[in-house]
Amino acid sequence: MTLNAVLSQIDDTLPEALDRLMALLRIPSISTDPAYKPDCARAADWLVDDLRSLGFDASSRPTPGHPMVVGHGGTGGRHLLFYGHYDVQPVDPLALWDRDPFDPAIEDTPKGRVIRARGASDDKGQLMTFLEACRAWKAIHGTLPGRLTIFLEGEEESGSPSLIPFMQENAVELHADLALICDTGLFDSKTPAIVTMLRGLVGEEITIKAASRDLHSGMYGGAAANPIRVLTRILANMHDGDGRIAVPKFYNGVTELPDAIRAQWQNLAFDHARFLGDVGLSHPAGEVDRTPLEMIWSRPTAEVNGIWGGYTGDGFKTVLPAEAHAKVSFRLVGTQDPIAIRDHFRAWVTAQLPPDCTVEFKSHGADRASVMEITDPAFEATRAALSEEWGTSAAYVGAGGSIPIAGHFKTYLGMDAMLVGFAHDDDQIHSPNEKYNVESFHKGIRSWARILDRLM
């Protein structure tokens, strides 16, 4: 009965919950751009104040980068840690946004009401579902639902450089029985999901250098090495004709799906045509013998996420640039070793350099894939709570995006993690016009209330 009272409280106070989320979304906490450092600190402080209002003993904890927010509260029962991140992606290209990314609004769309702003879905809207569930619980019960630690990061979108040192320095304080992570999505608009497989990520930045300075292509064109030409040739070699990655030893540690999981995924009736059609595509671009679901959940990838060199402004400049650059990322699965892959990739690039060219590499992170142990009864309890709220059987799924925090909880704190989230595939996270469905926010809060009721 008290669960129903909590759920009613959530329904009745949704407008105020949305107002709080909008206030957090107005803070442009872009972690990758140093210009927004004060805004990241402001977002952390805002969350500390909110946690304190819920009775948490919370503080903003300095790091060499952006602060961590840590709060402890409640007593008794199972000790749960909740993780989310308050930093957001950059907003470029700004011209493609229909509104200021940091002036959030509720919009009516053909698919329902949405909260439009950078970070609405990734991850401010999602992390607030948990805090709002705690708030409603406290309004009804007078206490938090149990012993909780809240751990909110501000560097998730920029490679989390401070995360592991902070975990190591505060391992005793941060240890709990289980970590809950809210940074993933629904399986589809009606089906909630618990992610049990997460791809790892290796990020590399390449700079190819040739002449000692930019050259005029009229004077030197044809005779002087062009680093853009060298770079395009190397990147073009990264995949073979069948879409497989050509870096030697790249597939070491990649395992085939167990038949049982493969069967479960086939039962999900994933709509491949719609998945691609939603973004204007129709042909899977990966390995020729794999389904799109395998491509995004259980197969490794190599992608060029950025490339630049020479003259890129209006008009034309007949320059042979001295340098060309690319940002390349690899998604990892199974037991692929990120450090080995980084080394193999660097050796493979270097071996392809023509005379007069050099290469410099810069690392942007190297994280293994994670595979969760679902033997903990908390997984089945959560699946039941989610199925109840959404009226559809919740699914154990894979996820293409790396959320290395899950692996870090295991490695550095000895904790298992459970990933539950309410984002939609069309939330446009990392893109212009990011949004979070009001339904995701509302039912997300209700879902956590049900989960906490079962786990505590």
Add this chain to the structure above:
Amino acid sequence: MTLNAVLSQIDDTLPEALDRLMALLRIPSISTDPAYKPDCARAADWLVDDLRSLGFDASSRPTPGHPMVVGHGGTGGRHLLFYGHYDVQPVDPLALWDRDPFDPAIEDTPKGRVIRARGASDDKGQLMTFLEACRAWKAIHGTLPGRLTIFLEGEEESGSPSLIPFMQENAVELHADLALICDTGLFDSKTPAIVTMLRGLVGEEITIKAASRDLHSGMYGGAAANPIRVLTRILANMHDGDGRIAVPKFYNGVTELPDAIRAQWQNLAFDHARFLGDVGLSHPAGEVDRTPLEMIWSRPTAEVNGIWGGYTGDGFKTVLPAEAHAKVSFRLVGTQDPIAIRDHFRAWVTAQLPPDCTVEFKSHGADRASVMEITDPAFEATRAALSEEWGTSAAYVGAGGSIPIAGHFKTYLGMDAMLVGFAHDDDQIHSPNEKYNVESFHKGIRSWARILDRLM
């Protein structure tokens, strides 16, 4: 004797001539960037004032782009037209300049005194050599050296969109017996040159599009087409393993050098190692069976002058961009047809598109190569004047950079053109820290005085 008086006058007034050049260099007349439109107009007005002070009937003539400067003066004898351009290249990357590109200074360097500024060599310093020769001539003789038309353009660095219409509309006014163009270089630091072969230029901008919006590489990576990957694969195919250009029919109209010219070029004892060594290179990057001199004077090229797509800022963003872009240029020789090459290139790119990808093209000019007729005795007279001033036999040479104006004089005004210039290979035109040797400026002025003395 009066020639000697003019040469002495040039020597005596060099400081004032340098001051005038510095004033012109302070005007940031970057034609390709609309932000500098008022500065281009200001540079044109400055030149009109200077021409009027020399007795020219001069004016700044509006066009849809930047103004043309036209001046008429002097009487009698052969009617010569002098062409130069007052616009300059963009300055990026600005961080690589050792000083403000528009705050010119005379610097002492191990190779002598230089004028350091954007446009010092290309082309403000060069065009002022001619005006200063006229000024010294007038100081001694009281008149200009003969019947002269001065024609200065402000769009040379941005594809000259207004040039042909302006020539066509003012064909009678602009017609003269011969055009003199000062926008080229010395053969080497001691050897003056007259350029008789100029490569043409086709500029193309490609945009490859895939998904309808930027995607998160975690969610779509592996399954969705990546336009950067498509672009790099197409650009990598542009050259075969021997450095030849793989676009079909590209070599139509490319002729082998006549044996006589090949022999003359061999006699020039071009220092291939030093040409590349000056810019930190050692290996010719073009067709395997050609010398560097052929690569830059008589062979066509394909180069990527700019490339961009995805996230290019600090840090890392795991985006699959919706678009990727490149600026590609082709240098043409012989009778290669620029319009046909543009069409063949576009068809070749389009044929390589995978499913779900589209391409858009934007033209940035299409000009044929020029080959001068040196039977006009003015060529030999000029060669004698240059040889006298520099103390070394002047050479007829090719030039890698396209100066389409020479072809336009022939096509639209029925005039032959003679290209004489005093730039050095290490002037860093189109690059940071552009400079013009004070010796080039000084001996350039003296060279024109000698040439005018012989031609008028």
